Amino acid sequence: MLLPYLNPSAPDAPDALRIGDDKLSREDLAGVATAVAERIAGARVVAVLARPTTETVLAVLGGLIAGVTVVPVPPDSGPREIAHILGDSGAQGWLGAAPDDPTLPVVPVRRYAKSWHRHPEPPADSVAMILYTSGTTGLPKGVPITRRAIAAGLDALADAWQWTGDDVLAHGLPLFHVHGLILGILGPLRRGGSVIHTGSPTPSLYAAAAEAGASIFFGVPTVWSRVAGDTAAAQALSSARLLISGSAPLPVPTFDAIRSLTGHEIVERYGMTETLITVSTRADGERRPGWVGLPLAGVETRLREGDSELPHDGESVGDLLVRGPMVGTEYLNRPEATAESWIGDGWFVTGDVAVIDPSGMHRIVGRRSTDLIKSGGFRIGAGEIETVLLGHDSVREVAVIGVPDDDLGQRIVAYVVGEPVEEAVLIDLVASQLSHHKRPREIRYIDALPRNAMGKVQKKLLE
Structure with missing residues (x-):
């Protein structure tokens, strides 16, 4: 089974899901989600406006129990993007919350309606979800994800992270992508553990989750950078078993700061x-x-x-x-x-x-499209240059790109957010730690790096 611990015969666990002040035991999760499944029986595809709420989780679980494909929709999507996702996925209606003026029928999630009916497990190769990529060009592409793939992925992570039912996972990530939803909600439920969703990923809320017994924490690099900047919150996470980072490269200075403050290597x-x-x-x-x-x-x-x-x-x-x-x-x-x-x-x-x-x-x-630089006949990765530059105290953020150059093919340029220093200081820093041909030829200071909704730097806007 994809979610064996939502089987009505599985042992109950208090507070299997906590989002803000809202709590549900595993028994309540199973009962409400099963009632949701019965309301959408016979549907093929449903859309879920994936706000960080208990209603979103119940809608997703109801779809999985019923064998209905779920399409999580980012709650800040514009009308054009929503129309594309609904049309491309073939969604037949909204399950739970819906945007203003929905163009499809809306099926409510009734929190206090419960059912203990046993539903047969859908085929392993059936599509559990369609997730849409956060591409930087064009409309997002839909990716069908099977039940088998989700189970295999979560079990492989359980092996790597020694993840068990005794763990309590805490995070404040969005519930419309792999990190926050599949890993962050389905992961602990598959293991038989619990999840605390903090609502937003702030250092103080992560510290509170640690005090509540969380043993694993998820965050993106921006989250860990903020935690590193809050000494008290960081030290509260010392009691955790694992701190895990993903969705974007983690700067080495952030890794080092967290290790110093918590004793944990991310x-x-x-x-x-x-x-x-x-x-x-x-x-x-x-x-x-x-x-x-x-x-x-x-x-x-x-x-x-x-x-x-x-x-x-x-x-x-x-x-x-x-x-x-x-x-x-x-x-x-x-x-x-x-x-x-x-x-x-x-x-x-x-x-x-x-x-x-x-x-x-x-x-x-x-x-490859933005971070592989071909300069003077060398293939150079922007990431290793960025890592060195972030090691300088004056550099808060940096993005390295290659710009067209008649002599070199591409010239290495670093866009830096931070306190300006002499250009030669940063160029020489890179040349002292990496091969000479990897040094930036130019440093450009800017107020902020352009980012998309997921926080990823959009380097194409720097060219």
Whole structure:
């Protein structure tokens, strides 16, 4: 079963789900979600306006119990994006909350209606969810995710993180993507544990969750940076078992600050909407700043440049390909895009460039389209330059790009948010720690880096 601990015969657990001040035991979750499932029986696809509420969780669980495909919709989506998601996914109605002036029928989630009817487990290869990518160009692409993929992905993470039913997970992440919803809600429910959703990912709320007994914390790098800036909140997290970061690269200075304040080395992991999580550092293994770890159980990875395979030598930078039981198979209604990314035999071209060392540790250099710089005949990853620059006290944020250059092909330019210092100071810092050809040729100061709704830097807006 995808969620064996929502089986009505499973043992109950108090406060299996807590969102803000709202609490539900596992028995209540199972009873209400099963009643939701009965209200949508016979539907094929339903949309859920994925606000960080108990209603959203009950709607998603109801869809999973009924075998109805759920489409989580970001609550801040504009009318054009909502219309695209509804039309592309074939959603037949809204389950739970709906936007103003909905164009589809709305089926309410009734909090106090419960059922203990046993529903047969849907086929493992049926589509549990359609998640939409947060791409920087064009309308988002839908990714069908099967029940089998979700189960395989969560079980592989349980192995890597030694995740059990005794753990209490805390986070304040959005409930419309892999990190916050699949890992952050379905993960603890599959293990038989509990989840505290803090409503928003602030240091004070994370500290309160630690006092309430949370043992695992999820956050994106921005969250961990804010925690590192709040000494009391950071020290409250010392009692946790694991601190885990994902969705974007974690700056090494943030890793070091959290380690100093909490005694914990943050677990980093790597994944995408299309693949779920495929690489992670382990609870019982090395946690190397700037590296995202080893392939999960059942996952294989490759580095490629054109048609050539690159060695796992810790130096070669190449396109990262992955395959495994949690990796998807297509973009919904996008055969051309599917053919570009899924190249046969289960291999998915991530669009990221990476380095793999002889032990199998992976370092993500960045996106091929924006983070791979070809300068003077060298292939250079923007990420390693950014890491060095962030080590300077004056640099708060940085984005490194390659701009066209008649002599070099591309010239390395660093956009810096922080207190201005002499350009040569930062250029020489990079040259002292990395190869000379990796030094920026220009430093440009700006007030803020452009970011999308997920907090990811949009480098194309800097070109």
